[in-house]
Amino acid sequence: MLKSTHKAVAPPPLPEGWTEHKAPTGHSYYYNATTKQSTYTRPVASPAPIAPPPAAPLNPSQSFLQYQAVGSPIPSAGPGFNSFPQQQPFQGRGFQGQRGGRDDHDGPRNPRPQPTDKPKSRHPIPGCEPWVLVHTKLGRRFVYNTAKNQSFWRIPDKLKDGILQLDQQRIKEKAEALQREKEPAASGGIPGAAEKPATETREEQQNGGDAEDSSEYEEVEVTDDEEEENPPKRQRTDEDAPDEPIEFNEDDIAFQLAAMGQEYGLDPGEYDDGNMEGWEEGAQGLELTEEDAVALFKDLLDDFRINPYSPWEKLVEEGKLVDDTRYTALTTMKARREAWDEWSREKIKQLRELKTKEEKKDPKIPYLAFLQKHATPKLYWPEFKRKYRKESEMRDSAMADKDREKLYREHINRLKLPQSSLKADLLTLLKAQPLSTLNNTTIASHLPPAVLTDIRYISLDPAVRDQLIESHIATLPPPPASAAEEESEEAAKERMEKQRRQKALEDRERHVAEEKRRQKRNLELGKGRLREEEAEIARAMNVTKKGLKGHLMGEESAEKDS
Amino acid sequence: MPAIRHASKRKAPPAGFSDIEDDLLIFSNKMKDAENASTTNVPRHKVHWPIFQISHQRSRYVYELYYEKEAISKELYDWLLKNGYADAMLIAKWKKTGYEKLCCLRCVQTKETNFNSTCICRVPKAQMKEDQAIECVSCGCRGCASSD
Numbered sequence: 001m002l003k004s005t006h007k008a009v010a011p012p013p014l015p016e017g018w019t020e021h022k023a024p025t026g027h028s029y030y031y032n033a034t035t036k037q038s039t040y041t042r043p044v045a046s047p048a049p050i051a052p053p054p055a056a057p058l059n060p061s062q063s064f065l066q067y068q069a070v071g072s073p074i075p076s077a078g079p080g081f082n083s084f085p086q087q088q089p090f091q092g093r094g095f096q097g098q099r100g101g102r103d104d105h106d107g108p109r110n111p112r113p114q115p116t117d118k119p120k121s122r123h124p125i126p127g128c129e130p131w132v133l134v135h136t137k138l139g140r141r142f143v144y145n146t147a148k149n150q151s152f153w154r155i156p157d158k159l160k161d162g163i164l165q166l167d168q169q170r171i172k173e174k175a176e177a178l179q180r181e182k183e184p185a186a187s188g189g190i191p192g193a194a195e196k197p198a199t200e201t202r203e204e205q206q207n208g209g210d211a212e213d214s215s216e217y218e219e220v221e222v223t224d225d226e227e228e229e230n231p232p233k234r235q236r237t238d239e240d241a242p243d244e245p246i247e248f249n250e251d252d253i254a255f256q257l258a259a260m261g262q263e264y265g266l267d268p269g270e271y272d273d274g275n276m277e278g279w280e281e282g283a284q285g286l287e288l289t290e291e292d293a294v295a296l297f298k299d300l301l302d303d304f305r306i307n308p309y310s311p312w313e314k315l316v317e318e319g320k321l322v323d324d325t326r327y328t329a330l331t332t333m334k335a336r337r338e339a340w341d342e343w344s345r346e347k348i349k350q351l352r353e354l355k356t357k358e359e360k361k362d363p364k365i366p367y368l369a370f371l372q373k374h375a376t377p378k379l380y381w382p383e384f385k386r387k388y389r390k391e392s393e394m395r396d397s398a399m400a401d402k403d404r405e406k407l408y409r410e411h412i413n414r415l416k417l418p419q420s421s422l423k424a425d426l427l428t429l430l431k432a433q434p435l436s437t438l439n440n441t442t443i444a445s446h447l448p449p450a451v452l453t454d455i456r457y458i459s460l461d462p463a464v465r466d467q468l469i470e471s472h473i474a475t476l477p478p479p480p481a482s483a484a485e486e487e488s489e490e491a492a493k494e495r496m497e498k499q500r501r502q503k504a505l506e507d508r509e510r511h512v513a514e515e516k517r518r519q520k521r522n523l524e525l526g527k528g529r530l531r532e533e534e535a536e537i538a539r540a541m542n543v544t545k546k547g548l549k550g551h552l553m554g555e556e557s558a559e560k561d562s
Numbered sequence: 563m564p565a566i567r568h569a570s571k572r573k574a575p576p577a578g579f580s581d582i583e584d585d586l587l588i589f590s591n592k593m594k595d596a597e598n599a600s601t602t603n604v605p606r607h608k609v610h611w612p613i614f615q616i617s618h619q620r621s622r623y624v625y626e627l628y629y630e631k632e633a634i635s636k637e638l639y640d641w642l643l644k645n646g647y648a649d650a651m652l653i654a655k656w657k658k659t660g661y662e663k664l665c666c667l668r669c670v671q672t673k674e675t676n677f678n679s680t681c682i683c684r685v686p687k688a689q690m691k692e693d694q695a696i697e698c699v700s701c702g703c704r705g706c707a708s709s710d
Contacts, residue, residue: 309633311619314588
């Protein structure tokens with residue numbers, strides 16, 4: 001595995017006196033300072049001043065010697081840690097684990113070119129001072145005692161704890177570095193968000209792997225973890241590839257889906273995220289009713305600021321709406337057209353209402369402002385008209401050309417008057433304004449239209465005029481509480497009305513009460529009379545013997561009298 | 563020779579014209595393009611089709627603005643008719659039942675045809691013998707019966 005991926009053979013060292021340089025083109029060339037020679041071809045140490053064989057295994061005898069060393073567990077890398085010639089001892093040694101014993105015999109006979117390994121980095125092992133842990137270019141490692149110049153592939157038991165500590169520290173650092181890398185990326189959007197969980201899981205796996213490694217340090221020196229350590233070797237081999245989808249597991253996919261959904265503003269129901277129970281309410285259960293569809297289409301029209309006066313064909317031809325998803329809320333062109341008709345009718349109605357509410361702007365105001373800016377006594381009206389015929393103020397159809405001419409001539413005539421009279425005119429104009437429109441709360445830039453449409457307003461130079469107006473405004477009293485007055489008037493009216501109603505009510509009540517009293521009196525009177533009559537009858541009925549006798553006697557006496 | 567009426571001396575159009583001015587301008591530009599388009603290699607009877615179609619569209623636009631959307635005032639509508647923005651005769655037909663979608667006046671002019679009949683585009687789709695795609699000779703209409 002290691003052999004297949006690693007090709008780089010360290011170039012043989014330069015002979016003494018030669019130095020390597022980079023040409024501006026990127027080629028490297030070699031220069032000998034003593035002989036003043038320069039060449040593109042790498043000078044080989046043919047004179048062999050220090051005589052390190054450039055490719056060690058090519059020499060059978062040497063490789064034999066090398067394999068002699070295989071038997072001993074000593075990598076012997078230590079002394080010349082940074083110097084090239086010391087690379088040979090690694091060679092066979094590193095591959096021993098994979099090749100097994102067979103190479104012990106094959107090696108000398110048909111020596112295969114082996115990639116040279118060399119130390120890449122060294123870390124002091126905490127707790128065991130003279131010892132350092134050396135990582136090689138091929139991702140293997142051994143321990144080296146700097147004091148005794150000893151190195152071992154097999155890590156002694158007493159160093160295990162220190163190395164474990166070192167490994168943990170390194171992993172932590174790496175995780176932090178990754179995190180720091182991810183932080184800016186995460187704000188970037190989905191890719192960062194998706195990657196993060198994946199890398200984290202991978203990291204966890206590494207940790208697990210390391211823990212396993214630590215238990216069997218003696219057996220396996222080359223671990224997966226160490227492969228990771230070696231970035232140039234990171235080309236993925238076939239064994240690694242199937243791991244990838246497992247690392248990016250379902251949770252991650254769900255997470256990414258959710259992130260995308262959020263980004264596009266979708267409900268979870270609109271994409272299938274696997275767990276139906278988890279959907280929020282209304283994700284898919286809500287049916288889009290017809291009214292909703294029409295309303296959606298109308299919203300779309302609103303959002304695109306479509307002119308409600310435009311013909312439908314124009315809308316279709318422009319094709320602005322087609323890209324929006326709301327366009328598909330209505331499925332047929334006929335339905336869309338109907339929705340459009342309805343919408344435009346409503347919209348036009350709204351616009352008309354708005355327009356009626358909006359106060360009508362006098363076309364004279366912009367025209368007079370324009371005159372003040374451009375009119376000069378040097379130009380006659382036809383010249384002036386011709387010169388500015390393209391200005392919007394001159395083309396405004398709301399104002400007749402005759403009026404324009406009249407105003408222009410008047411303005412030009414007034415420009416010839418002395419300043420003092422102009423000022424006096426302006427003051428009289430200002431004084432003529434009612435207090436309700438012009439008072440000390442009026443802002444100089446928002447004068448009443450009556451002032452703005454007057455020719456006397458533009459006769460003076462703006463700087464002079466504005467000062468004059470401001471000083472005049474400052475002298476004015478505050479606005480009369482006209483609005484409040486009006487309101488109170490209204491209220492008074494209301495109150496009076498109310499009082500009148502109240503009074504009327506009272507009147508009626510009084511009237512009714514009087515009526516009642518009269519009735520009562522009548523009743524009483526009737527009762528009294530009735531009682532009287534009753535009494536009379538009772539008296540009449542109450543005829544005693546004596547009474548009757550007396551009566552009869554009375555009658556007799558009356559007869560006698562007659 | 564009649565007096566030249568200068569644009570600036572003309573009476574301003576009624577209020578509300580500014581709302582529809584742009585769309586009318588688009589129509590008039592289209593019409594100009596159609597008028598100036600080359601007629602070489604165009605069959606004789608097809609030469610006037612685009613003119614009829616644009617005229618129909620513009621009349622329909624004005625008609626809908628006034629009668630269906632009630633977006634323009636009576637004055638403006640009259641002004642538009644007077645100034646040739648819409649075909650008053652065609653609009654008059656649209657108000658009659660059975661003629662709601664009439665494409666052009668030539669298509670209902672029975673005296674101009676050999677058999678004293680209206681144009682093929684006036685025949686409802688339901689009554690056509692087979693599903694044939696028709697384009698009427700006078701204006702290229704594909705069918706303007708009210709029931710379509």
